[in-house]
Amino acid sequence: MRIDKVDLFYLAMPRVTRAADGTQDSVLVRLRDASGLEGWGECDASPLVTIxxxxxxPSHGNIVGLREVLVGERLETPADVPRIGERVLREALDIEHAHHALSGADIALWDLLGKRLREPAWRLLETVEPGPAGSGLAAPRPKLPYASVLFEETPMATRERARALRAEGFEAVKLGWGPMGRHGEAFDVALVEEARAGLGPGARLLVDAGCAWGEDDEIAWRRARAFAPFEIGWLEEPFLPDAIAAYGRLRRRGPAVPIAAGEGSNRLRFAEDLLENGGVDYIQIDAGRIGGMTAAFRVRRLAERRGATYVNHTFKSHLSLAAAIHVFATAERFELLEYPAGGSELSRALVRDPLLRGRDGLVRAPDAPGLGVxxxxxxxxxxxxxxxxxxxxRVVEETPRV
Amino acid sequence: MRIDKVDLFYLAMPRVTRAADGTQDSVLVRLRDASGLEGWGECDASPLVTIxxxxxxPSHGNIVGLREVLVGERLETPADVPRIGERVLREALDIEHAHHALSGADIALWDLLGKRLREPAWRLLETVEPGPAGSGLAAPRPKLPYASVLFEETPMATRERARALRAEGFEAVKLGWGPMGRHGEAFDVALVEEARAGLGPGARLLVDAGCAWGEDDEIAWRRARAFAPFEIGWLEEPFLPDAIAAYGRLRRRGPAVPIAAGEGSNRLRFAEDLLENGGVDYIQIDAGRIGGMTAAFRVRRLAERRGATYVNHTFKSHLSLAAAIHVFATAERFELLEYPAGGSELSRALVRDPLLRGRDGLVRAPDAPGLGVxxxxxxxxxxxxxxxxxxxxRVVEETPRV
Structure with missing residues (x-):
């Protein structure tokens, strides 16, 4: 089959605030072949810039818009997806935004191909890059979802939020952004202490600093030490995404808790750089930013080879969550799944069949064709x-009727 | 003063081809204060994506459009420019395209501030990051311009092109892209051999492979050896911009000629990564991509500290060329200047006072306020x-009348 039509949809809530809540809008990519078969993908990116x-x-041979490259492309086998992605990145070599934009198309390609071949995406993805012999599972492994929410404005409200999530049955919770890093050490520690108090012992607590300390490895090292008594699973994004040198310095000092980062990775090298030179323990990849499931899968392989832990970053709808879980469904060692537990009405309404937790509290990759949502x-x-x-x-873009 | 108005202009030639000729279109950023004083900048980027x-x-607190961040900003001292840039990158943290877009505004900020303070940009830039004591010159140093053109389709036509550029008085010439890397080793060597023959002995010859060999360090190493007898000053971009590992492997093998790269750097870390882990000898920075003159100046400092050589990448109008030369005007050791010698009518007509070569063949940074063009x-x-x-x-963008 060939890609016949490439449509973009900018979705948004009626009111968008400045909270670090990425579910307030979305951009969807829909690919269609001549028979009308459809694949869908979602980018975690600015909708208008992506469109x-x-x-x-086109500006010249290295700036060609993605629609022009995609329309007419042949899609028959799994090898076509990375081939098409490489062609997009080559023809859009000088479009900085190419990776954010490609993400939605790459996800839609796996969805479309899976529907055509009647295979779930997780099975097709294994062909992108073979793992070491015996490393892949023949069936997806259920993942432990961690509820991913923002810190409340006070430690007490954070305690209540954590307690409520535990009551909803979550065995793992991540709190992030909000006031973390804005009111000094005592306040930061109180946030974590109360989160642990609300969650109770036993459950996993993850802390996301939301880039709070810029490039300051001294503060990050001290916070890691201060948070350690509350048994946090990781300290996430203490620094700005580009601050690889700061991550490297923190690694060499030996932080008291594991360090996680990588959601800002908008190209494969970015993730590789964080692993090789930043020395992070957990590499967090958003398939909706790095260039799609193909690029995310390559980071999974990189993490497998290096002994680091791959985990998804997902703060959009369950369309993105499905794309995320297919990437590492067959990886036995990578057990945690970021699971949007709050989120806007838009993000909750977008798919008919969200990935609900099973009775065992775990989440499974769909076994239906494509993404399975x-x-x-x-x-x-x-x-x-x-x-x-x-x-x-001249009209170069006009959203079609749905 | 405060930024009162932020206007974008998409310029293009009537016909745009797929040649690797970046002068076929352009996007300009114009900043105005309330008094009507203007600063201009140019991005080397897709105009529509940049606009x-x-x-x-806005999508949330980490995706805020650049105009919204810039309007109302205070611009009084040189320290305001990096401060504004940091604010832009923080509020546009999750817009991949932020660096390409910021480039034009950052250049326009230096132009505007220079006009306000009646100082040339090169003098104001020194405040961004002080160099080692005694490292900066009190006056700009003239640069040796190298004519930067594309390879012709045949070795013979390339010889004629090189000869013509020498006849125009260029002491240094770079040829790149076109058929290089497309027809095997003998053809590649013939291109370089005939370029040298056309140029004659003595003049500097630089070769740009235009990312021809992907990640294949074996081919790049062999080409470097095959090109060395023709005394080339560097082999540029043998690999794709992201292929830092390939650059590192080539470095460890010891290539027969110096290696240059970096024009794809769309953030500071990218250039730092190329220097630290790719081991390039020449780091080529486009102020119209990396986030402006501020970020480019930081790479200059990085190169000074590491003993690498900074050189501009410029393939747009002389507005971009002026931005480029101010960045390293006071650096004594960095003597080469990429100088667009062909280019479209648009790129040649855009400024009234292009940076012409002096009678000594050298190019000087303007001493007039701001960019000086x-x-x-x-x-x-x-x-x-x-x-x-x-x-x-709702209309979110409409180009104003000029």
Whole structure:
């Protein structure tokens, strides 16, 4: 089959705030072949900038918009997906935004191909890069979902939030961003202490500093030590995404808790750099940013080879969550799954069949063809913001009717 | 003063081809204060994607469009420019395209501030990051311009091109892209041999492979050896921009000629990674991509500390060339300047006062306030492609009349 049509949809809640809540809007990529078979993907990216990367007129041989590259491409076997992705990145070599934009198309390609071949994406992905002999499982392994939410504005409210999540049955919880890092050490420690108190002993507590300390490895090292008594599973993003040198310094000092980072990785090298030179223990990859499931899968392989732990970053809908879990469904050692537990109505309504926790509390990769989740067109209609772009009077983008 | 207005202009030639010629279109950023004083900058980036990064509605606290961050910002002292840039990158943390987009604004900020303070940008830039004592010159040092053109389709035509550039008085010439790497070793060597024959002995010959060999350090090592007899000053971009591991492998093998790379650096870490882990001899930075003159200046300092050589990448108009030369005007050791010698009518018409070679063949940083070049509004009017973007019926971008 060939890619016949590439459509973009900008969805948003009626009101968007400045909270670090990535579920307030979304951009979806829909790929169609001539028979009308569809694949869907979601980027964790600015919708308008992403749409522009698909629709932009070419500037020269190294700036060609993604739609132009994708339309007419042949999609028959799993090897076609990385081949198409490489072609996109080559023709969009000088479009910085190419990786964020490609992410949605790559996910949609796996969805579409899986539907065509009647195979779940996790099985097809194994062909991207073979693992060491005996490393892959023949069936997906259930993952332990950690509820991923923002810190509340006070330690006491954070305690209540943690308690409520535990009551919902979560065995692992991550709190992040919000006031962390804004009011000094005592406040930061109180946030973590109360999170642990609310969660109770036994459950896993993960802490996301939300880039709070810039490049300051001294503060990060001290916070790691101060948080350690509350038995946190990791300290995430103490630094800005680019601060590889700071991650390296922290590693050499020997932090008191494991360090996690990587959600900002918008190309494979970024993740590789964090692992090789930043020395992180957990590498957190968003398939909706790094260039799709293909690039995310390559990071999984890199982590397997290096003995680091791969974990998804997901703060969008369950369309993104499905893309995320397929990438490492067959990896036995990587057991944690970031699981959006709050999120906007948009993010909750987007697929008809969200990935619910089983009775054992675990989440399984769908075994249906492609991603195994179905986009609810009614939700798309409800939240879509039609985009129209004209350049010199010519319409280069117009959102189709759903 | 405060930034009162942020305008974007998409310029393009009537016909855009797929040649690796970045002068076929352009995107300009114009910043204005309340008094009407203006600063201009140019990005080497996709115009439409860049405009979308300025105009996009916010998605959450980490995706805020650049115009919204810039309007109302205070600009009084040189320290304000990096401060504003950091704020942009923080509020646009999850917009991959932020660095390409910021580049134009950062350049325009230096232009505007220079005009306000009646100082050339090269003098103001020294405040970004002090160099080692005695390292900076009190006055700009003239640079040796190398004519930067594409390889012709045959070795013979390349010989004629090189000969013509020498006849125009260029003491240094770079040829790149085109057929290099497409027809095997004998053809590649013939291109370089004939370039040298056309140029004659004595003049500097630089070779740009245009990412021809992907990640294959074996081919790159062999080409370096095969090109060495023709006394080339460097072999540029043998690999794709992300292939840091391949650059590192080539370095460890000991290539027969110096290696240059870096034009794809769209963030400071990218250049740092190439220097630290790729081991390149020449680091080539485009101020129109990496986040502006501020980020480029930081790479200059990094190169000074590491003993590597900084050189500009410029393949746009002389507005970009002016931005480029100010960054390293006071660096004594960095003597080469990439100088667009071909280029479209648009790129040649854009400023009224291009940076011509002096009678000694050298190029000097302007000593006038700001960038020291004046955008020709007539050229902007002639080449502008008005952009109009609507989201859910609301106009979020409309190119103003010039």
């Amino acid at each position: 522009a990367a698909y629709a932009c007129p 179905e986009v609810d067109l009614e939700a798309v209609r409800r939240f879509v913001k039609p985009v129209r772009i004209e350049v010199a009077g | 979308a990064a300025y105009a996009c509605p 004046e955008v020709d509004l007539e050229a902007v009017r002639r080449f502008v492609k008005p952009v109009r973007i609507e989201v859910a019926g």
